[in-house]
Amino acid sequence: MPACSARGCKERKYHNGITFHRFPSDPVLRQNWITAIRREYFVPSKSAVLCSKHFREEDIDRTSLLVVRLREGAVPSIFDACPSHLRPAKKTRKPPKSRSSNIPPIPNPDNKIHLPIPKPATTETDLLNNPDTAGKQALKRKLQHAQSQLSLLRKKIKILLQAKRQLQKKAAHLSAVISDLNNSITRHSLIDPNESVIPDHDYTYVPRPVHVFRKNCCCIYR
Structure with missing residues (x-):
């Protein structure tokens, strides 16, 4: 009841x-x-x-x-x-000097x-002691922490993307250098891979008489 x-x-x-x-x-x-x-x-x-x-x-x-x-x-x-x-205290007011009323007061039926x-008045201490407010404060702190972590991750991603672009530029530059070197070697090569270094000629040995002079130890080829 x-x-x-x-x-x-x-x-x-x-x-x-x-x-x-x-x-x-x-x-x-x-x-x-x-x-x-x-x-x-x-x-x-x-x-x-x-x-x-x-x-x-x-x-x-x-x-x-x-x-x-x-x-x-x-x-x-x-x-x-x-x-x-x-009961709340009633404030007494002084009646006007020049006014008078003959109307009786109407009672409250x-x-x-x-x-x-x-x-x-809600103080800061009351808000902190209030479980609902304390829970909201905890959620607010978690949200701020998550936002801070998200900001850090975004900065890291930005730095990694910049490093990736720099590496890609370096790789493209090195590829261009290698291509230029290959072209230069092909154009300025002194050895034709389709030709032999030693010409294909027949060499025949022809003996010649040799006269030896013992006095001066000279050899004369004819």
């Missing part, structure tokens, strides 16, 4: 159009609800609820025939029989007090 978490509220049944709504999971909106009900040291559990009596009618979505929902960002602002120490909903 649900029980409204507002102080002094005794609603525990679905009747007369009353519905119960759990505290939101969004940490900021959840804190706004806790601040609105003004219960000191109150920490709502997963099953903690507030009844629809504490919400304005424009904050309630009754368009569905099956489920009654609260509109996005709705915050409780209506509290019946609020204890005196929790519903005896309902609309409390202003202060927006709690």
